[in-house]
Each structure stands twice: as C-alpha cells, then as structure tokens.
Amino acid sequence: MVVRMRRNRSQTAKRRSHHAIVPARLAKCGCGASRVSHRACRQCGTYNGRVVVDVVARATRDARRAKRRSAGLRESGQTPDKSTAKT
Ligand SMILES: [Zn+2]
Numbered sequence: 001m002v003v004r005m006r007r008n009r010s011q012t013a014k015r016r017s018h019h020a021i022v023p024a025r026l027a028k029c030g031c032g033a034s035r036v037s038h039r040a041c042r043q044c045g046t047y048n049g050r051v052v053v054d055v056v057a058r059a060t061r062d063a064r065r066a067k068r069r070s071a072g073l074r075e076s077g078q079t080p081d082k083s084t085a086k087t
Pocket residue numbers: 029030031032033041042043044045046
C-alpha cells in the first residue's frame with residue numbers, strides 16, 4: 001500500500017462509526033407474542049393479518065425431524081443433544 005492511500009485513525013474511526021449492531025425491532029403481534037417486524041409471527045404464523053405459516057404442520061415436522069436426528073445419533077453411538085432441540 002502506498003502512503004498516499006493510507007487512512008489515518010480519524011478516517012478509520014469515521015468509517016467504523018456506522019458499524020454498531022442495532023437491536024432487532026420487535027413489534028407486538030395480535031396473538032400477544034412479540035415478533036420481529038416485517039417477519040411472520042413465530043407463535044401464530046400470521047403476517048399482515050393473514051396466516052402465512054402453518055404452525056401446527058411446522059411443529060409436527062420439527063418434532064419428526066428431531067426424533068429422526070436423535071435416532072440417528074443413537075445408532076452412531078453418540079448421545080442425542082437435547083440443548084439443540086427446538087421446542
Ligand atoms: Zn402471533
């Protein structure tokens with residue numbers, strides 16, 4: 001790098017002043033749960049007053065996958081990890 005291209009501490013700090021992590025914007029859903037704005041509710045699966053995610057089907061699918069995963073781990077001799085399983 002040429003000296004002409006070098007950035008001083010002030011310029012670096014000015015660039016990094018925009019690098020802060022902002023907390024996720026949370027909104028209140030109609031079902032009472034807090035949800036991330038511009039995303040469907042994880043509790044009831046609605047977005048903008050419409051049901052867009054079949055929550056019951058997703059829950060059953062997740063349960064089936066967790067069961068299969070733990071069965072596979074048991075077959076391979078590893079103990080199934082409970083901490084990664086979603087409720
Ligand atoms: Zn909801």
